[in-house]
Amino acid sequence: MKLLQECQLYAFVDTAYLRGRAPELIAQQLCDGGADLIQLRAKESPLDELRRLAEAILPVTQRAGIALVINDHLSLAQEVGAEFCHLGQDDFFRAGYTHVSQLAAVVKPTETRTNGRSMVTPKLGIGLSSAAPEQARRAVAAGADYLGVGPVFPTGTKPAAKPVTLEYVRWAAANLHLPWFAIGGITLANVDEVVAAGAQRICVVSAILCADDLAAACRKLKDRLPPARSSG
Numbered sequence: 001m002k003l004l005q006e007c008q009l010y011a012f013v014d015t016a017y018l019r020g021r022a023p024e025l026i027a028q029q030l031c032d033g034g035a036d037l038i039q040l041r042a043k044e045s046p047l048d049e050l051r052r053l054a055e056a057i058l059p060v061t062q063r064a065g066i067a068l069v070i071n072d073h074l075s076l077a078q079e080v081g082a083e084f085c086h087l088g089q090d091d092f093f094r095a096g097y098t099h100v101s102q103l104a105a106v107v108k109p110t111e112t113r114t115n116g117r118s119m120v121t122p123k124l125g126i127g128l129s130s131a132a133p134e135q136a137r138r139a140v141a142a143g144a145d146y147l148g149v150g151p152v153f154p155t156g157t158k159p160a161a162k163p164v165t166l167e168y169v170r171w172a173a174a175n176l177h178l179p180w181f182a183i184g185g186i187t188l189a190n191v192d193e194v195v196a197a198g199a200q201r202i203c204v205v206s207a208i209l210c211a212d213d214l215a216a217a218c219r220k221l222k223d224r225l226p227p228a229r230s231s232g
Helices: 023-032 047-064 074-080 100-105 133-141 165-175 191-196 214-222
Strands: 009-014 037-041 067-071 084-087 111-114 117-120 125-130 146-149 180-183
Touching: 009 023, 009 214, 023 037, 023 047, 023 214, 037 047, 047 067, 047 074, 067 074, 074 084, 125 133, 133 146, 133 165, 146 165, 165 180, 165 191
Parallel strands: 009 037, 037 067, 067 084, 084 125, 125 146, 146 180
Antiparallel strands: 111 117
16 A cells, blocks of 8 residues: 555545446546545435445555545444545534544444454544644644645635635645645646645545546646655
8 A cells, every 4th residue: 555655646536526427437547547545525425325435446446555535434434444534624623532542432443354364454544624724733733644735726626615825835835744735626727836835745626537538637637746755
């Protein structure tokens, strides 16, 4: 599995953009294009449907050596064997958590058996969203494995969210020392601005999922990114 520090292009299987396409086929195209992380995002789907989607996608990501991220649902992420769960500020802090270690009460180590041997499921990594320096500092102090920084530009994924602009990206580049991904409205037309502001990792939803060729869209975006450093 690719190390988080080495990941640069964070892509999505978002049910709002499926347009009748099979989620596992989308996941395969993202993998073929060089996506380093893939998040399953299904805001309007019931839990049973989300589980079905995750179980369809996970074999694809595992074969490719790419981590799967489940949006919002901690217990489901562990149940299906995903490597990460991504949470918003409200999902985490307003729920009463102050550190990711507290999630152990929700997500407990489980044992599975492989070839007759008992194995403990690896620790579930946690990503947190942030839209301002104070939120980022709080997320770092809470022990997040990575941060989302955005939305940088207006985005149809979160139409009510006020863009944080490139100023927050510049702040993140100067102050964050764990992996972070710029997110929100990033396209081929503006990715160079995001990189110039200091981002070396990006999350992209619609600019990939609305493209005619998903793998090609991934490759074009990834080609515009600088080599990832070990931190930041």
